[in-house]
Amino acid sequence: MTVVGPFGLSVRDQALEADVQTGLSAVEAGLLDATKSEVPFITDAAQHLVRAGGKRFRPLLVMLAAQFGDPYAPGVVPSAVVVELTHLATLYHDDVMDEAEVRRGVASANARWGNSVAVLTGDFLFARASHILADLGPEAVRIQAEAFERLVTGQILETAGPRDGRDPVEHYLDVIGGKTGSLIAVSGRFGAMMSGADERVVDILTQYGERLGVAFQLADDVLDIASDSHESGKTPGTDLREGIPTLPVLHLRARAQAQGLPEDLELVELLDGDLTDETRHGEALRRLRLHPALEQARRDTVRYAQEARAALAPLPECYAKAALEELCDAVVHRAG
Numbered sequence: 001m002t003v004v005g006p007f008g009l010s011v012r013d014q015a016l017e018a019d020v021q022t023g024l025s026a027v028e029a030g031l032l033d034a035t036k037s038e039v040p041f042i043t044d045a046a047q048h049l050v051r052a053g054g055k056r057f058r059p060l061l062v063m064l065a066a067q068f069g070d071p072y073a074p075g076v077v078p079s080a081v082v083v084e085l086t087h088l089a090t091l092y093h094d095d096v097m098d099e100a101e102v103r104r105g106v107a108s109a110n111a112r113w114g115n116s117v118a119v120l121t122g123d124f125l126f127a128r129a130s131h132i133l134a135d136l137g138p139e140a141v142r143i144q145a146e147a148f149e150r151l152v153t154g155q156i157l158e159t160a161g162p163r164d165g166r167d168p169v170e171h172y173l174d175v176i177g178g179k180t181g182s183l184i185a186v187s188g189r190f191g192a193m194m195s196g197a198d199e200r201v202v203d204i205l206t207q208y209g210e211r212l213g214v215a216f217q218l219a220d221d222v223l224d225i226a227s228d229s230h231e232s233g234k235t236p237g238t239d240l241r242e243g244i245p246t247l248p249v250l251h252l253r254a255r256a257q258a259q260g261l262p263e264d265l266e267l268v269e270l271l272d273g274d275l276t277d278e279t280r281h282g283e284a285l286r287r288l289r290l291h292p293a294l295e296q297a298r299r300d301t302v303r304y305a306q307e308a309r310a311a312l313a314p315l316p317e318c319y320a321k322a323a324l325e326e327l328c329d330a331v332v333h334r335a336g
Contacts, residue, residue, distance in 0.1 A: 016320060016323065020063045024059055034129075037124075045113060058080070058087055061191060064327075065209075076190075076194045076195055079136060085132075086129050090183075092110075098238060136194070147186045151182050154179035185206050188206050188209030189202055204311060214304045219332070222301060223334060223335065225246075247297040267288070302335075306328070
């Protein structure tokens with residue numbers, strides 16, 4: 001049993017391990033190549049988060065999905081580079097919107113160079129992803145365009161908030177289905193499609209990726225409250241400080257509205273106050289870490305991960321399927 005990919009994922013077959021490691025190494029080289037510019041400053045900014053590392057969750061999913069066809073097909077690695085470049089680009093933009101100071105254990109691009117450079121660098125990465133995508137054919141371009149539309153729509157819906165009468169939790173799940181689930185679904189789809197897998201397999205791995213993507217984001221929501229910066233690679237409570245609604249906070253608000261318990265109402269009032277104050281922010285984090293809303297968010301994470309695992313049921317038993325199932329467990333483990 002060896003370790004490969006994010007969260008210490010175990011791969012129990014040497015041939016599969018070799019394929020995945022070779023593929024991920026090729027993706028890493030492709031990312032560095034795609035982020036080079038004739039302008040040294042652009043290269044520095046574009047490679048800032050590439051060199052900071054990261055889980056490479058999406059490329060790993062591409063590599064595992066490709067095992068259901070020809071994993072050495074020429075489109076597999078470039079498609080993995082495309083999804084990771086797209087993801088990296090969204091991080092540059094997200095950090096500007098969130099005014100984040102740390103990403104992947106290093107200073108965020110906006111903290112280092114300012115918002116304008118961070119936004120333009122994200123745009124540069126989108127452009128490079130599009131350039132690679134053009135060589136993968138019109139169907140790949142269409143799939144990526146649809147996913148990108150969902151991603152942006154999810155971000156806009158998050159910014160706009162739920163319409164009157166809409167359950168905030170349901171609204172939020174729609175948001176992260178777009179913001180996170182869409183691109184992880186494309187990772188499964190590209191891996192299977194580029195490898196020439198059967199259309200039914202492509203559909204299964206797309207559905208799996210969608211559900212796993214939601215679980216992945218919910219685990220991040222839990223980590224934003226429950227982890228320290230060493231675990232998450234960013235400042236704990238970043239979303240909390242910026243007033244970004246995450247699932248634990250939404251569950252707290254729903255419980256406070258439904259039950260009216262004084263301690264819940266007091267915590268909601270604290271969250272609605274100025275959390276740029278370090279004392280208030282620390283107190284909000286401490287109390288949320290002890291609140292049942294956090295455990296409720298963990299249970300939701302488990303539910304979506306279980307749905308992702310169930311989606312794999314029709315696939316033949318093999319080492320790649322076992323690794324995809326273990327990814328579900330790894331996502332849940334992140335959330336504690």
